[in-house]
Amino acid sequence: MLFIYLILAAQGASAASRSGIISMDFDLSGQERGKVVKLWIPYPVSDSDQFISNIKVTGDYSEAAVYTDPQHGNSILFAAWDKNAGSRKLSLSFAAERKEVIRRDFPAREPGLDRAFFQPYLGATSLGPVDGEVKNLADKITGDKNSVLAKVRAIYEWTYTNMYRDPETPGCGIGDVYYLLHKLGGKCTDISSVFVALARASGVPAREVFGIRLGKKAQEDITGYQHCWAEFYEPGYGWVPVDPADVRKAMLVENLKLEDPKTAEYIAYYWGGIDPYRIKLAIGRDITLNPPQAGKPLNNFGYPFAQVGDSTIDWLAPATFKYKITYLAP
DSSP states (O other), X not given: OHHHHHHHHHTTOOOOEEEEEEEEEEEOTTSOTTSOEEEEEEOXXXXXXXXXXXXXXXXXXXXXXXXXOTTTOOEEEEEEEOTTOSOOEEEEEEEEEEEOEEOOOOOSSOOOOOTTTTGGGTSOOSSOXXXXXXXXXXHHHHTTXXXXXHHHHHHHHHHHHHOEEOTTSSTTOOOOHHHHHHHOEEOHHHHHHHHHHHHHHTTXXXXXXXXXXXXXXXXXXXXXXXXXXXXXXXXXXXXXXXXXXXHHHHHHHTTOOTTSHHHHHHHHHTBSEEOSSEEEEEEOSSBOOSSOOSSSOBSOOSSOEEEETTEEOOTTOHHHHTEEEEEEOO
């Protein structure tokens, strides 16, 4: 299916789209009694690439509301249950229509970049440094390239050439860049985070985008379909998507080598293009949720997050956490 979209894009056909109903069902009734239970869910919003409608929230919570995290602007559905609650259930459903994104009509000349304005996308995160070994590698990759576009293209090529998808990585990976520069294997958050750190170390604004893939069947369990891709900012143009992680995933799934012609198709597609089988949910790293969670900032907000008292439930264990996400085609 995706290869068809590559051909359509190459032929200049209009952008594809994917729509459906996403349902998220949570049951925290089995968690420890006698403590307040809190749940934070990435809350989808409409933008130029996706349209979210018909949002419904039901449950037996004692309170629930939609908040925004002040640092990154992510929308958050927050719910809480009293310490003596016997049942703790919540359901969130919404209709989504997502467009294929193709952004490659770059300007012939790049204007200057307002570094102060883009500082949040140029600095380090707790697991994504931009100095030391990362900076040295970024300088080596970009060499004497002067434009943002030339630098970030070289980083994209280095990332998909040198990194690989490791299917044994839990979830989407945590994006520990220093560790990954030595291991090089990981999943989407790992590969995207290395790209972002190298771009930032080269003076290019970049960020990770966290979301969930839509199903390709009429009805599908997408509980484990979380995905992370990256964006960089091209001056005078805007945010541009890149997904070297999906290049490496396609290579693994289809048993492709870097020199294979089909790999070249994926490389070309995911440079400035992403398929419509994904919904954007959040951006940013080191997140303090709203209302604030207990403990340290959250590495990323790609998964639902819950705490019983001050203890965090493992979000990578939906069978224990007790949540299920489903997709239903229109």
